[in-house]
Amino acid sequence: MTLLSARRIAGRVWTSSDCYSFALFRRARCYSTESVPPGQSTARKQPQFRDYFVTHLPSSSLHPDPRGPSSPFHKLPRSASIPHTGDTLHSPAAFQTLIDRETTVVRIPLRNAKHHFGAVTSRGTRPSNEDTYQAGVIDLPAFAKRPPTSLTIRRSNKQDPLAHPRESRGAETASGDPQIFYFGVFDGHGGSECSSFLRDYLHEYIQNTAFDIELKSSLRPGAEVPPATSELPVMQEGDRRKIGDLEKYLVQTWRRVVGGYFKRFKPPHFAYDGTESTDLNIENRISIEEVVEYAFLRADLDFVNAQAAKRDDDLVRAERPLNDDEIFHRPSMTRSPQIGGGARFKGGSTASIAMLSTPTPTPFWHPIAPSSLLVAHVGDTRMLLCSTETGEAIPITSNHHPSSPIEATRLRRYATTFVTDSFGEERMSGLANTRAFGDVQSKRIGVSAEPELKRIELGPAEFSFLVLVSDGISGTLLDQEIVDIVKESKTPEQGARDVVNFSTEVTREGDNATCLVVRLGGWERRLEGGVGSMGTKESREWRRQDAIDPRRSRT
Helix, strand or coil: CCCCCCCEECCEECCHHHHHHHHHHHHHHHCCCCCCCCCCCCCCCCCCCECEEEEEEECCCCCCCCCCCCCCHHHCCHHHCCCCCCCCCCCHHHHHHHHCCCEEEEEEEHHHCCCCEEEEEECCCCCCCCEEEEEEEECCCCCCCCCCHHHHCCCCCCCCCCCCCHHHCECCCCCCCCCEEEEEEEEEECCCHHHHHHHHHHHHHHHHHHHHCCCCCCCCCCCECCCCCCCCCCEEECCHHHHHHHHHHHHHHHHHHCCHHHHHCCCCCCCCCCCCCCCCCCCCEEEHHHHHHHHHHHHHHHHHHHHHCCCCCCHHHHCCCCCCCCHHHCHHHCCCCCCCCCCCCCCEECEEEEEEECCCCCCCCCCCCCEEEEEEEECCCEEEEEECCCCCEEECCCCCCCCCHHHHHHHCCCCCCEEECCCCCEEECCECCCECEECHHHCCCCCECCCEEEEEEECCCCEEEEEEECHHHHCCCCHHHHHHHHHCCCCHHHHHHHHHHHHHHHCCCCCCEEEEEEECCCHHHCCCCCCCCCCCHHHHHHHHHHHCCHHHHHC
């Protein structure tokens, strides 16, 4: 396929009205934090993404709790103090005031909480680092399954010493739901424009979609929660007609603007299947999977449209300043941000995001907390879980490559250029990924951002940690090697650093390497499963010695 001409994509010329309509949509819907959707009251606050989490911590020791126990054993000098051993008996009432002591709500930056989360990225031997990542708290209604009634009954006996201390809880959001954590890794190719766009705005697409359709919490009584053994999605309350209209417009736009593969495009989680006979007068029940799928496809469409509307092959326009479309050529007065920079960007990016929702304020890393993990994946970035019981690496994503039977079947009728490169890897029109954001020249043959969605119910301490890596790591290390390296580390931050360092040490390609490690309930027991981290220790040591062998460069 030749280079796209000015304002042309998939054989369609964009008129000035098309570009104007797209500009209005982009300004009013995607990037304005002050606009209000039609029919909505200005009293509703726009969702916000935060790079910190809010939790309860005990009051400072400089200000002792005045409700301390009657016997001041905690104020005795060291010579007269009694250690807290099994032989030492204190009444439960003496400890109750310590359990119920006052707490303070504090904000903790997630990226600095090395005991809960770690992220490290490396350029490798490439000229630049095209990998990006994101971590924070997303403003969404809860999508976790409601816990059993036996776990939600609050203890009314204040003298019960087994009542959970308040400092083990996270602070609730403004809507009353527990916080939802968001983690993502994005691997760009051809540049970092697309991966940077996803890092900065993909979570906003998810938030704004849920906001526009008035999605309600799954913890509300009106939500339909299937049994624990059921594979059915959790259906939450929302405006079914509104999301149906959004899906209809999205599918028709893909069909009209791009065509090709998208002429028979039917997203699996959409209620609208591409036909005019779709009945949208159904009960107002929406799943979070449908929201995320729409957000992915909407973000990809906006990015592709923005690239098609640019005129970087116009010699006159190429000589103009980058801020030519800004008021008085002042960056602070720009009308709307430029997606993907000032020139047309022909590359793309993969994306893997994980969202964690808990049914109670107890955070997902607490050993007693169940949680729901929602994974949305596009491309060949990889996500792994470590089983606490066995210590094995459990992959929860698959690589979207032409060698995958599912992907090959999906694209055979459109992609007629399946070739094998000199490394023995199949490629499609020069691309290694069959699903990706961007890649405007390959949209017609089916390189779409349809996410692979998976929901996993995490039991208390069932898994030790979650790992997200780019293909610079997963293409060099085995899944079990990645998990075993993290097991040997004291903190998630150290684990992410050790994985990146070992990968860059033994790699033969020198690709960008990014690793995110998220602590889960079984973190303290991560070495108990199976043979711990010894399973790949010898092979990793051999690979390290082989990497520093001077004879390696001769082979």
